[in-house]
Amino acid sequence: MPQAESAIQPQDVSLQQIEEQLAALKSRIDVLDKKATEPKVATIVFSGDLDKVLAAFVIATGAVAMGMEAVMFFTFWGTPVLRDKKKSVGGKDTMGKMFGTMLPKGTSDVKLSKMNMGGMGTAMMRSLMKKKNVATLEQMLEMAEELEVKIFVCEMSMDLMGFKREEMIEYKDLTFCGVAKFLEEANNSRITLFI
Amino acid sequence: MSEEIKVEKVMDLKGLPCPMPVVKVSKGIKEIEIGQVIEAHSTDPGSLTDFPAWARTSGNEILKTEQDGKTIKFFIKRKA
Numbered sequence: 587m588p589q590a591e592s593a594i595q596p597q598d599v600s601l602q603q604i605e606e607q608l609a610a611l612k613s614r615i616d617v618l619d620k621k622a623t624e625p626k627v628a629t630i631v632f633s634g635d636l637d638k639v640l641a642a643f644v645i646a647t648g649a650v651a652m653g654m655e656a657v658m659f660f661t662f663w664g665t666p667v668l669r670d671k672k673k674s675v676g677g678k679d680t681m682g683k684m685f686g687t688m689l690p691k692g693t694s695d696v697k698l699s700k701m702n703m704g705g706m707g708t709a710m711m712r713s714l715m716k717k718k719n720v721a722t723l724e725q726m727l728e729m730a731e732e733l734e735v736k737i738f739v740c741e742m743s744m745d746l747m748g749f750k751r752e753e754m755i756e757y758k759d760l761t762f763c764g765v766a767k768f769l770e771e772a773n774n775s776r777i778t779l780f781i
Numbered sequence: 782m783s784e785e786i787k788v789e790k791v792m793d794l795k796g797l798p799c800p801m802p803v804v805k806v807s808k809g810i811k812e813i814e815i816g817q818v819i820e821a822h823s824t825d826p827g828s829l830t831d832f833p834a835w836a837r838t839s840g841n842e843i844l845k846t847e848q849d850g851k852t853i854k855f856f857i858k859r860k861a
Contacts, residue, residue, distance in 0.1 A: 648800040651807035653839040653861070719796050729804065 626655040628775035630768065634663035634690060635699035636708060636723065642781045643726035649777075650733040657775070658730075659768045661740035665747060666690045667723075668739060670755045682748020689747060692755070693723035731758050738763045738771075786844060786856050789817040795824045795852060802828050803835045810841060810859050818844065821855045828853055 627649040631642045646656040660668055666689040678686060690696045701707035715722060721729065730737070737760045744751070744762065751762065761767070772778045792809045794802040802823045810819050823832070829846070832855050836843045840861035847854040 644800045647804050651800065651804045651839075652835055653807070718798060719801075720798050721801060733804070733808075 622774070623776040624655065624774050625653065626657065626771070626775040627777040627779065628768070628772045629656070629658045629779045629781060631658055631660045631664035631667070631781055632662050633699065633781055634665075634667050634696055636696040636711070637699050638781050639664065639667050639693075639696060640723055640726065642779075643723065643730055645779065646735045647726065647729050647733055650735060654776075655736075656730075656733075657736040657738065657771050659738045659740065659763075659771075661743050663689075665739060665743040665749060667693055667696055668737070668755050668757075668760075669749065669753055671695070673753045675750045675753045678748050678750075685747040686749070693727060696723065727755070727757070734759060736761070738767055740764070786818055788820045788856070789813045790819050792819060792821045794828075795822055797823070798825050799827050799831065803831050806832070806855075806857070807835065807839065810857065813859050815859050815861070817859055819857045819859065821857060823853050823855070824851050826853075828855070832857070 627645060629642050629646060631639060633639060642658060646658055649656040669689075669691045671692040671694060697705065697708045698711055701711075712722070737757055739754065739760065739762050741762045741764055743749075754760070790809065790813050792806060794805055797805070802821070802825050806819065806821050809821070813819055821832075825831075832846075832853075833843055835841075836857060842858045842860050843855055844858050845854075845856040847856075
């Protein structure tokens with residue numbers, strides 16, 4: 587039956603075409619999958635100011651509450667915020683000792699970026715925060731740990747300022763890293779911030 | 782209340798500013814089953830915008846919002 591034959595042939599061709607197109611689509615989706623971002627917030631905490639670090643923690647903990655993932659990269663002036671006040675390590679060179687003394691040691695030492703007024707402004711802000719029930723940096727750090735916010739610390743800043751790993755805070759998910767780790771995280775994060 | 786909402790858990794978030802109401806409710810909702818309802822009380826005026834945004838993003842549903850003086854009451858159904 588010529589009619590049936592002619593009916594089968596174009597169908598076969600189109601089936602093959604469909605399969606080819608499907609394969610092409612699949613490989614395209616694989617490529618797109620690799621490029622797709624995740625509901626994740628990657629924040630660089632460059633600042634070591636009380637107000638800015640607080641903002642970074644508010645965003646990170648808020649993100650987890652929203653069902654997103656949050657990663658924070660502490661670099662440069664942000665690094666000393668993660669030092670542990672109770673820990674002290676020896677064996678530093680002169681510059682390391684100088685930086686160690688001059689830079690804040692942990693969250694309780696950080697100052698406001700504006701209106702510090704020799705520490706008076708920061709003290710006033712802290713008492714105001716307490717009065718208004720705003721979470722302190724210490725509480726935010728604790729909350730972040732509980733919510734499994736990942737913290738990365740820039741190894742280069744640590745080295746530059748002479749900080750040792752042993753003097754940093756105890757935090758469940760804390761990793762020392764370089765720029766490549768940040769870029770890997772940022773590359774698949776929907777939101778990236780520099781604070 | 783005209784329609785009955787069976788509340789599984791009540792959370793008192795009064796006096797807590799941003800981001801705590803949303804952070805706490807996101808933790809609290811994990812303690813109830815999917816389909817159950819949490820009643821959250823907040824005094825943070827920002828909650829009026831924040832709770833719906835949180836619910837939309839986290840995939841939960843706000844069944845009802847009531848305002849009682851400074852207290853805002855959210856009835857949130859766990860869906861995710």
